[in-house]
Amino acid sequence: MSLRDRMPPAHPFDDDKLKEECGVFGVVGVDNAASVVALGLHALQHRGQEAGGIVTHEFGQGFSSARRFGYVRDNFTDAETMATLPGPIGIGHVRYSTAGSKGATQIRDVQPFFGEFSMGGAAIAHNGNITNALALRKELVDRGSIFQSSSDSECIIHLMARSMGRKIPDRMEEALRKVEGAFSVVAMTRTKLIGCRDPLGVRPLVLGQLGDGWVLASETCALDIINATFIREIEPGEMVVATGKGVESHFPFRPAKSRFCIFEHVYFSRPDSILGGRSVYETRENIGRELAKEAPVDADMVCPVPDSGTPAAIGFSLESGIPYAMGIIRNQYMGRTFIEPTESIRNMGVRLKLNVNRALVKGKRIILVDDSVVRGTTSRKIKEMILEAGAAEVHFRIASPPTKWPCFYGVDTPQRDKLLAANMTEEEMRDHLGVNSLKFISIDGLYRAVGEARGRDQASPQYCDACFSGEYPVKPSDMLDQGFEMKTPAE
Template sequence: MHEECGVFGIWGHEQAAQLAYYGLYALQHRGQESAGIAVIDGQTMHSHRGMGLVTEVFANDRLQSLRGFAAVGHVRYSTTGESSIRNAQPLVFDFRQGNLALAHNGNLVNARHIRDILEHQGSIFQSTSDTEVVAHLIARGIYKTIPENVRESMSMLKGAYAFVILTDHELIAMRDPHGLRPMALGQLDGAYVVASETCAFDTIGATFVRDIEPGEMLIIDHNGLQTHRFSETAHKALCTFEYIYFARPDSDIDGFNVHMVRKQLGRLLAREAPVEADVVIGVPDSSISAAIGFAEEAHLPYEIGLIKNKYSGRTFIQPSQELRSLGVRLKLSAVKKIVAGKRVVMVDDSLVRGTTSARLVSLLREAGATEVHVRISSPPVRHSCFYGIDTSAREELIAAKKSIAEIQSFIGADSLAYMEEATMLQAFGVTANEPHGFCNACFTGRYPTEIFPTTKTVLEERSKHPVER
């Protein structure tokens, strides 16, 4: 499962760039391809971005050149647009209304349609990222102020987004009408802070204020904070994989602590798919909480049976299957003294292609495990995600083409069980047949938005009336 991106913004602090750096460091798990920070000092916008981890991009005193009272930052994993410095964010522009820096987490499902129309009308793009589409929409806006043009641009977008935009005069933060991607508001020493996850607030010592609501736009400037709605809240559909895999365990998202949700998923999984075993282990790092919950519910000892090499990158960063397989061997190893001669329950958060699970089962058997029972704390991933989680094409998703029995055989496990969708929702207090505010499209194929809507009519109609309104 490929990761998303992380965004961070701060307004009103003399050490804005340094705090953005530490905020991005806390969000590093959300993207490891590139990082960037843009700051404003009242007259000039300064920025730096590069390929690699936050510590690599901002080595050699790079932060010293970024002086200002407001900043936006971004860590990226490419979901739309190739892995390239030209797609690293924040994207920075200088146009008739001043400076503009954009940082985006999510994926715009109608970006291709908008881009085709804009290019036909003469726009020239510098990147292949869907984020640049938004900059062009804002620049072509017919209103006098950037916030007004931002609001109008948001009305044309379909998909998932958490945007942070920095201008010469304000910091703007928005969350899509479905709330597919998370974003929270905090405060630090009188400054306002926004971030993809609350763990960034904890790192810099900021106080959590609240989650930004779906369809809400915050405008933060020298006069304080204003809140507006650019869209009425649609059916709320926060991505459940934020809790299952992506977010850090110490983050709180929309009222739920990630670690506690994962533990509850493990408990529910133990009730739904019990098995006779000697020990429970989790796949580091995102499955540890669920494994602890499973062990507690099953009255089995929890042990560290797999050790992660913390200096290896995530396996999905490798471009080929051969390198991904090598990455698994570099990344994880079995603790022989724990698993040898034991019936092992291996709890993992998801099973996408199946190749990593097969290798882990093999590692445990090589270490002497007599039985390996795999338990997945989410339903089978049978459908692609179009909202910023870069899952494989559907034909590469093993659950889309194989039965659970066939998957069990493929990975070499003694037993395999997934969690049912209804059971998963119980971790959030949702009972059967009750409306809920989560997106489970990768499990069910039920998407909260149209996947490829066109905005051609809207854009063409607007081009006929280029006057201020």
């Protein structure tokens, strides 16, 4: 993640959504590793669309790398590019930038990062956010390190360079012990594929097997695309080292209670992935059911805000008995560089991505189910489109609690004063959006939907829910130094 100030998305057609910042993938012991990595990254494209990179190694040729802006399908499918990435081992990364457009994001910020050490080279790809990166960077620069990017992930390479460990996995362990925040790391040497999760396990990482080779990925959907067998999730605080001889595992960090990001269940992960042994799709359907129990409303039709609201809308419909219909259709073929945004095109905004199915909604009382409300700009536009199409009423049901706090663990979140729920009550938000009713699932209801029968009311929550509760499991040191104010007892 960039260390520059957080900015709203610069692209005029971006959804008003939280953005997962990256996905990681790695493979060892396969023919043509780069092609396998490219397929895995394609499956993880939802986790980052700004840029991607691949590093491979071939004996006799050394390390090779390619980093590009844009989609995987546009950059890592042609034979010419893939021919420059030979070898049986490789890692890759897809990135979502937090600081403006492609022009503001330098190619040097695109991962994986590479370092040459006395015992050989290593490349690393990181999903998450280092909350003490500014302090680490200052210390490293003061001691002579020269940074090539603005990414917090590069700190790991410099910390590894200063380690006295005899092997690269040892150096990585020592480096990661100095890091605070959230990290799922995939790294490679000439012969080893390495994966590691932070002690709280905030971000996901899974292990798979492909023939005699091994795979690491952010989500199980990336295993499916290459027909790999899902073995298990990497445990919080675990490091695995995979070679042609198998997989070794150990736990280099002090044990801690898992605090996996609950928003992975709500929105970030693909619905065909498995998290914690649970289908993401089924969990989102359960969220919709809980929402229907908590916030019923008399209406004629349940419609999702596509595509992320679809499973929850189905669950709401099944629980409430109100018919489900695709009242909004998404244009699946609009790219990020659709047209030069003149003022008139810019004002079209959401209409370029979404269109109302007028024949279905006219004269109906509509329940719109969405995954979240961030700034509220898109929600207002969708409401206006539904009413213009002749709907009698519009009721919003949101499949997450109000997002009141920024995330510092690998999610692009606006500053707190830009979050609608941080500045308005639910009633004020309803009036601001101009809808007949607005209800969010409770945090207890969300916990029940993800399998915690007692809800959040227990001694210590199983998940990181800081964006809803303001209770940060890892102190955001850098942001506190810059003036961020933590939750007070009164809040």
